[in-house]
Structure formats: C-alpha cells, structure tokens
Amino acid sequence: MSNCKRCLLNEIAGKEDVYAHVQKTRALLSKAELASDAKYDERLSVCRDCDRLLEATCLKCGCYVEIRALKTDVHCPMKKW
Numbered sequence: 907m908s909n910c911k912r913c914l915l916n917e918i919a920g921k922e923d924v925y926a927h928v929q930k931t932r933a934l935l936s937k938a939e940l941a942s943d944a945k946y947d948e949r950l951s952v953c954r955d956c957d958r959l960l961e962a963t964c965l966k967c968g969c970y971v972e973i974r975a976l977k978t979d980v981h982c983p984m985k986k987w
C-alpha cells in the first residue's frame with residue numbers, strides 16, 4: 907500500500923504502533939474531555955482537505971491530527987475547526 911499526502915495514521919503501512927497510541931490516548935480521556943464521534947470525524951474530514959496535512963501530521967502545529975482532534979477543548983491552529 908502506498909501512502910498519500912492525505913493518509914491518516916490508520917491508513918499508513920508501518921504506522922500501526924503510532925495509531926495504537928491514538929487508541930490508547932482516546933482510552934485515557936474521560937467522556938467529558940473527548941470530542942463526540944461525529945465531531946471527531948468532521949474535524950478529520952477538514953484536515954483531509956487541508957494543504958497543511960502531510961501523512962497524518964499537521965505541518966502547522968506538528969501534531970498527529972488523529973490525536974489533536976480527540977479532545978473537545980483543542981482546536982485547529984488555523985481555526986478551521
């Protein structure tokens with residue numbers, strides 16, 4: 907499987923360990939801290955269309971977007987979500 911610029915961690919071969927970290931981080935957050943599933947998906951959809959996304963990393967803040975989008979009180983550094 908080849909990686910594209912818009913791939914997220916759960917789609918990139920060889921990044922399974924990092925994606926597991928996303929899942930562990932999600933499990934550590936309380937329900938009050940977590941963005942809803944719909945909000946999370948909406949945020950990642952915006953990231954997929956953003957020219958700052960490169961192989962699951964936001965080039966503006968340096969975060970893996972699948973981790974950044976998890977917390978309800980965290981926002982996009984370019985105010986896109």
Ligand code: SF4
Nearest residue numbers: 953956958964982986
């Ligand atoms: S967090 Fe914001 S700036 Fe970064 S990739 Fe997503 S939409 Fe783009």
